[in-house]
Amino acid sequence: MIHTKRFGSELQKLGFSFYTGVPCSFLKHLINYAINECDYVAAANEGDALAIASGAFVAGKKPVVLMQNSGLTNAVSPLVSLNYTFRVPVLGFVSLRGEPGKQDEPQHELMGRITIPLLEHMQVKWMVLSSDMEEAQHQLSLAAQWIDRNRSFFFVVRKGTFENEPLHKQKRSSHVNDxxxxxxxxxxxxxxxxxxxxxxxxxxxxxxxxxxxxxxxxxxxxxxxxxxxxxxxxxxxxxxxxxxxxxxxxxxxxxxxxxxxxxxxxxxxxxxxxxxxxxxxxxxxxxxxxxxxxxxxxxxxxxxxxxxxxxxxxxxxxxxxxxxxxxxxxxxxxxxxxxxxxxxxxxxxxxxxxxxxxxxxxxxxxxxxxxxxxxxxxx
Known part of the structure; x- marks a missing residue:
């Protein structure tokens, strides 16, 4: 398994410190790290997360988007008509719920089979994230090079890839209309x-x-x-x-x-x-x-x-x-x-x-x- 905080530190060294997305149990430890240590925007859906990340990129950030693979379908529109068309790259992490050969909930069965083909059809460069820290660091370096070419890169994340990262207590602030x-x-x-x-x-x-x-x-x-x-x-x-x-x-x-x-x-x-x-x-x-x-x-x-x-x-x-x-x-x-x-x-x-x-x-x-x-x- 990957040491989550160390992995996050490697991302920060590469300039990735702004995160947005929608939760997934496979990614919860990386999401917890992002909330604890970085700027994180909780989006209402995955398509909104892609758009938020795209605005952040134009503003000078190197954004990270986190999502479950079921939500990848919500992100198709901005991926193919915003990120691809405007050449706005994002670094994505998408879980592999419903992985073929692994027991999972029935609603993930089809999505598990088509996650990688869907990324390929959208011309999004992808890799299955290694659970070995040294190999994962090498993959991050390759991903950063792809981002520098104005092309999005997604890591496909299997269950159990990240080690436990406890979520710090979150403040429940409210913004009200004046x-x-x-x-x-x-x-x-x-x-x-x-x-x-x-x-x-x-x-x-x-x-x-x-x-x-x-x-x-x-x-x-x-x-x-x-x-x-x-x-x-x-x-x-x-x-x-x-x-x-x-x-x-x-x-x-x-x-x-x-x-x-x-x-x-x-x-x-x-x-x-x-x-x-x-x-x-x-x-x-x-x-x-x-x-x-x-x-x-x-x-x-x-x-x-x-x-x-x-x-x-x-x-x-x-x-x-x-x-x-x-x-x-x-x-x-x-x-x-x-x-x-x-x-x-x-x-x-x-x-x-x-x-x-x-x-x-x-x-x-x-x-x-x-x-x-x-x-x-x-x-």
Whole structure:
């Protein structure tokens, strides 16, 4: 078996000190080490963990993601459309529940057979982690070299690989909402482009604008392409988790997440994670048109959801509904002055632009120039 604390120290020597993930009994001792000794973010699901880690990487960290192999299926979308597409590498540890020939619970049987083929199909480099410490150190060195080439690397972990690492007593802190302002007036219903124009006009030399999948990123690009913009493609629903990872690890930047109703509904558990960790330099704006605009205008169920109350219940310090563009501008300026984790929801009209273009810059170039921008931000 591997001495867990020694293994963790080797990871730290290689620069890996930021962890995120979802628990698994096979990985509990490594998770306990991460909680005890490093920065650890407990994600609501494995896809969110990949997005959090990706934001941390762009902010300059070398992140580690921990998950059970059943949760690898939750992570497929960001692995193939965020990490692969943007060339954002993560070091992953995935358990091998349901290993062929070993007795396990019935729900792990199929996943145990397809874990390694699934990694291969996603073009993720992998190794079964050795239980011999010296061999494991050599494997870590190889993994670090792969990460340096901007490619993700996953260790497949068998039962009994890590020695016992007791979990220190955890503090049960709570982050609670200070201010909620719900809908109380008629909506102006501006276009998305009009709302994005207001948001973009308020950026400064410390602002990072993170636009969700689909027309939001495409319209922001047409308004003004800039090195502090990030246009998410694929990995729908991951933009606020990406923003969380970035905001936690680059405190000199102001992270403005521009989300949509369909995107938020897909991974609404991210609100709970954001609210608990609560970076004050994160502003989460949802432009809600009650539609999947990029795929033909099919209706979402956002008309039946009170996003403002949900965000407040999840611990966002401020959660507000804005009715018109002037109020949107006011609330953004207010956040810049007060710096509290803030959620803004605004109803917008459905898009009529059928000839909207696409960014003429490759995703990995978007990532690279954003990383350069972040490195140049000073306190």
């Amino acid at each position: 201010e909620t302002d719900e809908r109380h007036a008629p909506d102006q219903l501006p276009s998305r482009r009009e709302a994005l124009t207001v948001i973009n006009a308020l950026k400064d030399g410390k602002t990072v604008q993170l636009a969700t999948t689909g027309k939001t990123g495409r319209e922001l690009y047409e308004i003004e392409d800039a090195p502090n913009n990030f246009y998410m493609v694929g990995s729908m629903g991951c933009i606020s988790s990406f923003g969380l990872g970035l905001a936690l690890n680059q405190k000199n930047a102001d992270a403005v997440v521009i989300d949509g109703d369909g995107s938020l509904l897909m991974r609404m558990g991210s609100l709970a994670t954001n609210g608990f960790y609560g970076p004050p330099n994160l502003l989460h704006i949802v432009l809600d048109n009650n539609a999947h605009d990029s795929t033909g205008g099919q209706s979402t169920v956002s008309h039946n959801v009170n996003f403002v109350n949900i965000a407040a219940s999840c611990g966002y310090k401020k959660s507000v509904y804005v009715h018109h563009l002037d109020e949107l501008e006011y609330r953004i300026k207010e956040w810049k002055l007060t710096k509290r984790l803030t959620f803004i929801c605004m109803k917008i009209s459905r898009s009529l632009d059928r000839n909207l273009g696409r960014p003429q810059i490759k995703p990995h170039e978007v990532k690279e120039r954003l990383m350069k921008f972040l490195k140049n931000i000073h306190p």
